[in-house]
Amino acid sequence: xxxxxxxxLGKYANARENLVSAMQDIQESExxxxxxxxxxxxxxxxxxxxxxxxVVSFYAQFKFTKPGRHTIKVCKxxxxxxxxxxxxxxxxxxxxxxxxxxxxxxxxxSLERVACLGACALAPAIVxxxxxxxxxxxxxxxxxxxxxx
Amino acid sequence: xxxxxLTIDGVEVEVEQGSTVLQAARKAGIFIPSLCAHEELSPYGxxxxxxxxxxxxxxxxxxxxxxxxxxxxxxxxTEQLQIQRKxxxxxxxxxxxxxxxxxxxxxxxxxxxxxxxxAGSATRCGxxxxxxxxxxxxxxxxxxxxxxxxxxxxxxxxxxxxDPFIDKDHNLCVLCGRCVRTCEKLHTNPAISxxxxxxxxxxxxxxxxxxxxxxCLFCGACVDECPTGCLTDRWSKWFGAPERAAxxxxxxxxQHCKLILKIKDGKIIGTRAPSIKKEDAICxxxxxxxxxxxxxxxxxxxxxxxxxxxxxxQGGEAAVKRxxxxxxxxxxxxxxxxxxxAYYETRKAMRALAKHFGAELVEMDYDASAADLPPDIxxxxxSGKYEAVLSFGNYLDEELAxxxxxxxxxxxxxxxxxxxxxxxxxxxxxxxxAGSLFNAEGRKISVQASVKTSLEQRPMSGYIADILKPxxxxxxxxxxxxxxxxxxxxxxxKYRDALPSxxxxxxxxxxxxxxxxxxxxxxASKKSWKPAEGEGFEILENKTLVPNFHALKVKAPDIARHAxxxxxxxxxxxxxxxxxxxxxxxxxxxxGWVKFIIEEVGRSSAEIGALKAGDxxxxxxxxxxxxxxxxxxxxxxxxxxxxxxxxxxAIMPVARALAEKGVETTCVIEASSSYMLFFKKELxxxxxxxxxxTRDGTEGEKGGCSDYIAKEGASYDGVIAIGCVFxxxxxAKAAPADESKPALCALNPIMVDGTGMCGACRVSVGSETxxxxxxxxFFDIRKVDFAELADxxxxxxxxxxxxxxRSLGCHK
Numbered sequence: 039x040x041x042x043x044x045x046x047l048g049k050y051a052n053a054r055e056n057l058v059s060a061m062q063d064i065q066e067s068e069x070x071x072x073x074x075x076x077x078x079x080x081x082x083x084x085x086x087x088x089x090x091x092x093v094v095s096f097y098a099q100f101k102f103t104k105p106g107r108h109t110i111k112v113c114k115x116x117x118x119x120x121x122x123x124x125x126x127x128x129x130x131x132x133x134x135x136x137x138x139x140x141x142x143x144x145x146x147x148s149l150e151r152v153a154c155l156g157a158c159a160l161a162p163a164i165v166x167x168x169x170x171x172x173x174x175x176x177x178x179x180x181x182x183x184x185x186x187x
Numbered sequence: 188x189x190x191x192x193l194t195i196d197g198v199e200v201e202v203e204q205g206s207t208v209l210q211a212a213r214k215a216g217i218f219i220p221s222l223c224a225h226e227e228l229s230p231y232g233x234x235x236x237x238x239x240x241x242x243x244x245x246x247x248x249x250x251x252x253x254x255x256x257x258x259x260x261x262x263x264x265t266e267q268l269q270i271q272r273k274x275x276x277x278x279x280x281x282x283x284x285x286x287x288x289x290x291x292x293x294x295x296x297x298x299x300x301x302x303x304x305x306a307g308s309a310t311r312c313g314x315x316x317x318x319x320x321x322x323x324x325x326x327x328x329x330x331x332x333x334x335x336x337x338x339x340x341x342x343x344x345x346x347x348x349x350d351p352f353i354d355k356d357h358n359l360c361v362l363c364g365r366c367v368r369t370c371e372k373l374h375t376n377p378a379i380s381x382x383x384x385x386x387x388x389x390x391x392x393x394x395x396x397x398x399x400x401x402x403c404l405f406c407g408a409c410v411d412e413c414p415t416g417c418l419t420d421r422w423s424k425w426f427g428a429p430e431r432a433a434x435x436x437x438x439x440x441x442q443h444c445k446l447i448l449k450i451k452d453g454k455i456i457g458t459r460a461p462s463i464k465k466e467d468a469i470c471x472x473x474x475x476x477x478x479x480x481x482x483x484x485x486x487x488x489x490x491x492x493x494x495x496x497x498x499x500x501q502g503g504e505a506a507v508k509r510x511x512x513x514x515x516x517x518x519x520x521x522x523x524x525x526x527x528x529a530y531y532e533t534r535k536a537m538r539a540l541a542k543h544f545g546a547e548l549v550e551m552d553y554d555a556s557a558a559d560l561p562p563d564i565x566x567x568x569x570s571g572k573y574e575a576v577l578s579f580g581n582y583l584d585e586e587l588a589x590x591x592x593x594x595x596x597x598x599x600x601x602x603x604x605x606x607x608x609x610x611x612x613x614x615x616x617x618x619x620x621a622g623s624l625f626n627a628e629g630r631k632i633s634v635q636a637s638v639k640t641s642l643e644q645r646p647m648s649g650y651i652a653d654i655l656k657p658x659x660x661x662x663x664x665x666x667x668x669x670x671x672x673x674x675x676x677x678x679x680x681k682y683r684d685a686l687p688s689x690x691x692x693x694x695x696x697x698x699x700x701x702x703x704x705x706x707x708x709x710x711a712s713k714k715s716w717k718p719a720e721g722e723g724f725e726i727l728e729n730k731t732l733v734p735n736f737h738a739l740k741v742k743a744p745d746i747a748r749h750a751x752x753x754x755x756x757x758x759x760x761x762x763x764x765x766x767x768x769x770x771x772x773x774x775x776x777x778x779g780w781v782k783f784i785i786e787e788v789g790r791s792s793a794e795i796g797a798l799k800a801g802d803x804x805x806x807x808x809x810x811x812x813x814x815x816x817x818x819x820x821x822x823x824x825x826x827x828x829x830x831x832x833x834x835x836x837a838i839m840p841v842a843r844a845l846a847e848k849g850v851e852t853t854c855v856i857e858a859s860s861s862y863m864l865f866f867k868k869e870l871x872x873x874x875x876x877x878x879x880x881t882r883d884g885t886e887g888e889k890g891g892c893s894d895y896i897a898k899e900g901a902s903y904d905g906v907i908a909i910g911c912v913f914x915x916x917x918x919a920k921a922a923p924a925d926e927s928k929p930a931l932c933a934l935n936p937i938m939v940d941g942t943g944m945c946g947a948c949r950v951s952v953g954s955e956t957x958x959x960x961x962x963x964x965f966f967d968i969r970k971v972d973f974a975e976l977a978d979x980x981x982x983x984x985x986x987x988x989x990x991x992x993r994s995l996g997c998h999k
Contacts (some may be wrong), residue, residue: 076393086402089371091393092380102394 043075047082057083059093071100106141106187108147111165115154121173123162127151129176133183147186189526193259202940206487208250208946216769218325221442223363224251227371227463234363235275236326236700239263247271251963258671260337266807273331278328279361281337282386283415286859286883287312288324289333292813292891292900292917299913299977302984305425307787307796308346308734309356309416310658311859316424317416323361324737337598339885341862343734345389349397352405353473357389360417366390366409369866373468378403381732391419399704404683409461424679427990434636435463436626437473438528439551441670442678443624443632452985453639455481455618470679471705472686472695474752477618479699479993480690485601487613488642498611503643507617508654509610510577513593514544514654517574521546522564524578526691528553529647530622531631531669536651538665543658546577554687556694579647580691597647600693613644614978625669637940667720669731689914700994716761723803729796732865733858735787737796738772738836745808746771752817753933753965754842756781756809757941759795764805765990767791768960770837770909771810781864782805784836805831812964815841815907820930822849822906828874828969829892831857831910831920836868838872838909846873853878853903855895857914861886897921907928908968912980932961932968936979951975 046063052055052168057079064075071094080090112127113120127138134142141148154174159164160172168183174182192201193211193621200215207230212219221237232252241248242260247268253886262268280288287293293312300313309315312324359925360382364542364984367390370377382391391877393403398406401810410418422764429449436443446469449457458477491498514521523546533551541548549564567573568583568591575584575593581602586606588594595603597612605611621636636646645694655662677685681733688695689709696702696709703709728740735836746756755768774781787796795804820826833855846854852873857880858864864886865878871877878895879887891914900906901923903973908918908931915932922930930988936959939945943961951972 073394085372086377086380087393088378088382088401091391092382095382096384098384100808118388 041083043078043082052083053083054083057085057090057093058097059096061100063095065100068106069090070103070106072102074165097108103141104145106146108146108167109148109150109165111152112138113153113155113157113165114151116162117158118163119160121161123164125176126162126164126174126179129179147183169174191255191257192350193255193257193261195261197261200823202255202652202809206255207258207571208239208241208248208253208255212239212250212261212263213253217263217479219250220330222322222326222361223253223365225368225412226310228365228368228412230369234279234361236272238271238275240265240268244799247687273958275926276327276331276490277335277337278863279323279867280335282358282933283323283339283361283515283770284310284315284358284860285312285327285335285339286310286885287562289329289335289884289889290783290859290882290915291333292882293333293887295917298706299916299974300911301981304788305793305987306735307793308343309359310341310734310863313859314735315359315416316412316419317359319428320352321416322414325357327342329395334490335883338380339860339862339883341522341734341860343731343862346734348398350403350906351704352407352471353398353410353834354421354424355390356417356419359415360390362388362390363414365412366418367414367415369408369463372463373408373465374402374404374993376402379409381520394737404680405471405475405705406457406460406468406680407582408460408468412463413858420457420475422991422993423457423482424949425991426454426863426912427972429456431634435634436624437469438530438553438617438624439472439476439538440470440679440681440685440897441527441672443626444473444680445468445626446473446618448637450637452986455638465698468680470686471683472679476545476695476699476702481616481618482989483600484989485913486641486644487598487611488644490613490643490952491608493609498606498608499645503612506612506643508642508648510595510612510650511657512655513575513595513609514540514546514744515579517544517593519545519715520572520574521623522568522573522576524560524576524580524582525550526555526692527670528552529549529579530620530624532622533579533646533648533651535662535667536648536655538667539628539655539660539662540651541578541640541657542665546575551580551582551692555582556689557582557587560587580693582692591834596652599644600698602693602739605823612647612650613642614638614648615644619644622646622648627672629669629671637887649837660908664853670759672738686830691937708795716763718762718803718805723805724807725805726798726800726802728800729798729862732784733863735796736833736865737785737787739783739785739795740780741783741804741807742779742806743781743809744776746781746807747774747779748776750774750810751814752840753815754810754812755785755941755964756786756811758783758791758795758804758805758808760791762805764794764806765791765808766939766941767955768811768941770833770840772836772839772932781809784832784833789987790992793827808941812960813962815844815931815933817848820845820850820905823851825851825853826905826907827896827903828852828854828856828898829856829896829910830857831892831908832863833911833935834909834914834933835864838907839869841909842870842873842908851875854897855880855892857910858883860885891917893921896923900930901925903928905931906968907933907965909933912977913974915968915971916977919968919971919973922968926969930968931965932971933964934966934971934976936976937983 052059080087138151198215200211202211213650222234230252232249237250303318306314311317330998352379430451433448434528445457456868459469489500492501492509501633523541576591579594580596588607591634594608595610596608597614599616623633664734679685694710696707730738751770757766769783785795787793828838853876854870854874855878859882938948941960943958948959952966953970
């Protein structure tokens with residue numbers, strides 16, 4: 039096993055109930071679940087790759103493509119929706135030439151849609167790299183995009 | 188083992204401890220519908236069809252996962268259960284292409300179309316290879332009404348053909364998990380599982396990769412356990428349900444696995460492992476290669492004996508006599524090449540033959556090719572040491588064969604090297620003939636002949652017995668100790684790289700193209716059937732309109748210049764293709780192109796459908812046929828045009844021509860379901876009114892064109908119907924009886940030359956015999972004998988199945 043995953047997996051006993059926690063740690067560390075991670079984790083837990091993939095692909099929290107350097111999450115909760123977050127999302131999709139859930143080919147930005155950020159008073163809200171931006175307008179969105187490297 | 192008693196629907200049943208309620212019900216002869224339950228697999232509870240009510244138990248547990256207990260009172264058919272099962276089935280059918288399930292004409296249609304058409308994608312039962320053996324269909328049609336209360340969802344992109352041997356159509360999957368559980372039970376490293384969740388859940392390898400990139404051994408057990416036709420054997424699936432099963436042993440490798448042969452019409456149409464047990468697991472060779480190999484199109488059927496410079500078929504007896512003469516004359520200077528993969532009886536007879544004639548016997552190993560012939564033997568053949576060489580299998584390449592004197596080749600397929608032989612004997616191979624082999628434990632196992640021989644084919648041991656018969660030889664003296672399975676032997680049922688590449692000296696990849704996907708290389712000298720550079724007709728565009736239907740635009744200036752509405756052209760994709768007629772849908776004389784609709788129904792249409800823009804068709808010959816007689820309609824008159832499936836495209840030129848003439852047309856078009864309707868916009872542009880009909884009622888009115896003709900036909904000045912034989916038959920019955928008004932159909936029998944020479948396309952119209960190609964394709968629909976037409980179209984059913992493409996190139 040490569041040292042990359044050895045440390046993370048080593049924290050867990052070889053038991054099926056530890057699988058999700060271990061994979062969460064791997065995602066935390068790498069940002070996504072790579073084919074190599076699936077291979078090594080499957081070996082570690084003595085199950086097939088197909089079985090392991092079956093478990094992790096069940097949960098929406100796991101990502102299987104490498105995220106961009108920046109992540110933009112657009113809230114599509116009820117409050118944000120009525121205050122026009124749909125336009126924000128389509129503006130971003132158009133500008134970045136990707137669909138929600140995808141990453142720009144240059145690996146710069148990942149675009150995500152979230153159900154509710156719990157910041158309804160700030161609608162429409164987006165989260166850029168863990169920072170919440172409140173009551174976003176299209177010109178502000180443009181500014182934020184330009185500020186990202 | 189102790190037993191317990193329970194009551195199911197008022198019947199008392201005694202079962203063993205540990206039985207499930209479902210098993211108990213089956214024992215009592217009480218039917219509970221189920222799909223995911225399987226005797227050899229652990230209970231799963233996925234399909235939810237086997238729900239029951241149990242006194243004192245809350246809810247409706249699944250009987251397949253509920254252990255029976257003493258005194259239990261079970262109800263299997265209450266109103267609540269019926270409603271619940273119907274809802275479950277609706278959910279399954281909603282994601283399944285099920286128009287045939289809801290079609291009101293299903294029984295009539297299937298009495299005409301006894302086999303499903305061999306389409307690329309299963310868009311309904313009528314184009315699904317699994318129809319004859321489908322468990323979902325059996326459960327659904329046996330227990331539920333036709334109506335489905337949920338929208339029908341079909342996604343063409345769910346069909347996967349990227350793997351060798353196995354087609355995957357996830358539209359058909361009901362997530363019963365039988366394939367996954369089978370894979371997990373058989374293999375230490377199962378290749379598949381169920382990935383994702385909700386409506387995205389599907390049977391998949393990790394990251395949805397092709398299975399040949401993964402651990403998959405292509406044992407095919409998942410295919411055999413699939414109840415719906417989601418997983419199918421790409422080539423052999425079209426043979427339908429086997430008539431009987433027989434046991435045999437595979438001899439492609441020294442393991443000699445037991446196989447169950449599926450037999451129909453005296454042919455081996457498939458194989459499977461004896462059970463879903465690890466010890467019975469077989470490899471891709473036993474499961475897929477075996478059937479394709481015995482059904483190779485170039486099987487030797489007749490013996491050949493050389494007269495002068497030519498080989499002439501003279502019958503088996505003459506061939507054996509000639510072999511005896513050659514061997515007698517060459518006594519002491521003979522080479523006999525055998526194979527360790529032959530049945531014990533054959534190997535014994537070879538020993539006797541060699542002893543009697545003083546021959547040198549070389550037995551080639553499993554998986555050996557001509558390149559493995561020992562160097563000293565090659566040298567001896569080259570130097571002319573032998574006066575006769577008998578080879579059982581393809582162990583002499585062309586060059587060596589040309590140097591061998593008195594060459595006798597016994598083989599199962601034709602090879603170029605056989606051209607140099609004095610005698611060629613057609614032999615039967617594994618599965619076809621009786622004989623014995625030794626299993627991994629060294630135990631002798633005998634198998635029976637499973638199929639009838641074709642023409643002069645015989646087992647090798649039979650030929651030798653005839654040669655030895657007059658010589659009074661006691662075969663008992665030639666018993667020998669068979670080889671033990673080496674401790675280094677790696678079973679292809681466990682290791683994919685151990686899959687054999689050769690059988691009797693033949694490169695398996697030459698006959699089974701899918702083996703390339705498993706890393707096998709075919710011989711270099713493969714003949715290409717593609718049109719040569721600059722030859723044939725260029726395809727300008729190939730657009731898939733709806734699943735299995737392609738709009739093909741072809742550069743053909745001469746046809747475009749002369750084409751008229753109702754005519755057709757004959758297309759051949761490759762040099763060795765069949766000639767098939769296709770209606771001219773559209774054309775442009777100035778730009779020099781014509782358009783066809785290609786519906787995938789078999790090999791030829793699949794070949795054409797798989798071609799892309801820039802590829803060339805070998806033959807496009809037309810325009811052929813008599814154009815539709817437009818003079819019978821006058822401007823201002825009203826004509827009803829009916830098109831079903833392929834006919835939707837075929838009525839297009841007629842509608843256009845009538846519109847140009849000022850005739851007012853109503854077009855009624857039908858398809859099985861909304862996702863199969865096409866040309867709506869195009870037809871609207873040329874007709875006054877467009878009426879849509881679907882067999883499942885998902886768009887327009889439920890039903891077919893004939894309903895509309897029956898209701899409104901009499902108010903029109905004429906009717907023209909084009910579609911499948913069944914649809915036109917229905918329209919014929921509905922057509923207005925008033926013979927002063929024209930009612931026409933366009934017929935589509937099997938055609939060869941399309942110019943009235945061969946007579947293949949003969950049809951009965953009234954009391955007359957007509958040729959559809961020159962007298963038609965348009966005839967009075969009220970006079971056509973549609974039953975005869977349907978029979979004639981089915982005449983080559985078995986050959987059409989055998990001819991289906993084996994490679995990945997087709998059926999995209």
